[in-house]
Every structure is written in C-alpha cells, then in structure tokens.
Amino acid sequence: MLDLCLLAVMDQEPAYGYEMTKRLRERGLEFVGEGSIYPLLGRLEREGLVETFRAASNGGPPRKYYRPSTSGRLALALGVTEWRAARDAVDAVLAPVKIEVAT
C-alpha cells in the first residue's frame, strides 16, 4: 500500500526521497520511517514504474527526483481503483457496527 502512496505523492509533483516522506507525514502517514521508503523506491525503479532524474533542489545540492513512468501511472490508477473498492467493501461491512463500551 505504501508503494501506491509513493506513486501518488510523486505523481502530484516529482520528489526526492526525503521530500516524499515529508509529504506523506503532512497527510498523516507517520509510520513511513519504520520501513524506510528506499527499498520501495528501489523496487518501483526496478519494475520500471518510476523514472528518475537529477535536478537542483531548493538551494541545496542536486538531488535524485522520482516521478511515475507511464506504467507507473497505470499501476497507480489500477491500485487506486482496487483500494477504493476494498475500502467501500470494508465500510459496508463495518457501517452497521455500533460500538458500546460498558463502563
């Protein structure tokens, strides 16, 4: 699921590794560091789902930027569709549940 999130944030705008973790944290994904994004980025790169290029960052040294390739955008679209379907199905199951906690 994190690979889908990475594709989503770099699809909005190309980003380097640390920049992606910041964007994810801003959206509430605080657990990113626990697994580290680098192996995931490596796999996306190996599978041809991302393209990379070097460019100067804001006042810093040149960085390696990632953006989805054509295949990556297709994978992102399919992944989002599957995720929404799964989320809706789970919501349908959980919606009637009323939680009452006895004190």
Next chain:
Amino acid sequence: MNDFVEQCRREWKRLGVRDPVAEEMATELASDLSEAEAEGISAQEFLGRSAFDPPSFAAAWAAERGIIPEHQPSRATARRRPVFLMAFTGVAAIALVIAAALLLTGEPKLTLASSQVRPRLLGPLPPDVGRQVHTTSASTPVEWILLVLAIIALGFAARLWSTRIRARPPSAA
C-alpha cells in the same frame, strides 16, 4: 550520519554493487539525511528501525533495486578460488603427462608376483627352469584409467576457467 552512509557503502561493496550505482545511492541517502538533520529530524525518526542496522538496510535497498549480482561469493572464497583452480589444473596436467609417458613406453611396468619352484628332478637345471616369474599386464589399465581421469579433470578445469573469465566484471578485464 556519515558513519551510517559509510557502513552502507561497505555493504554495497561487499555485495558486489557497481561503484557508480553505490555512489549514487550513497549520495542520495547522505543528502536526505543531511536535510532531515537540518530540520531537526534524527536518522532514527527518518529511517525507523533501519537506522540501527545499516548493512540490512543497504542490502534490502540493493536487493529491491535488483543490483546485486546473482552469485556473490565471500571475499575469502574469491581470493582462494584461483589458487585452488590453478593447483587443480596443474595436477591434472601432470597426471596427463605421466599417463601418456607410461603408455608410450609400451612394456608392462609392474611385476605383481614372483615365486620360485623347486622341481623334483635330479641334475642341473637350465637357467630358465625352476623359476617362475609371474608378470601381469595390470599396469596397462591403470595407465589408461589415469589418462582418462586426467582428460576429464582438464576438461572440468577448462570449464571452470571459462566460467570465471566470463563472470569477471568489465572493470577488471
């Protein structure tokens, strides 16, 4: 932070990751860690549990990128292998020469048994009577077996040398 990156570099080198790729990954990691540190985020916060195990982190990253050579022997094995291969080739070649030389001489080489028979005849015996020397041709099969084994061993050694030469990285060629 630098220590973390250096440990990653060592692991990539040990795994056989090509230098330019390892350098690119090290630079990317160092830049991100520097920026995180400048913003008050520690390596532990940024990398999580990976911050405590640089070799595993580096190996996982390289494996996911698919940049680790398939067969990666240890350094000690890589150093020993040419010596063993040279010794093996040398022994096989010597065995081949010895087998060929023995076969070329033609005569049976080994006397397996020798006995003397004292016949119950009176009078002097001719020199070639009363002594039986049992010779066999057992040496010939031994030479042929040695020759065949030496040829097989040399063929095997040639195949190993060929594989080794093909597997040598371009930079070492």
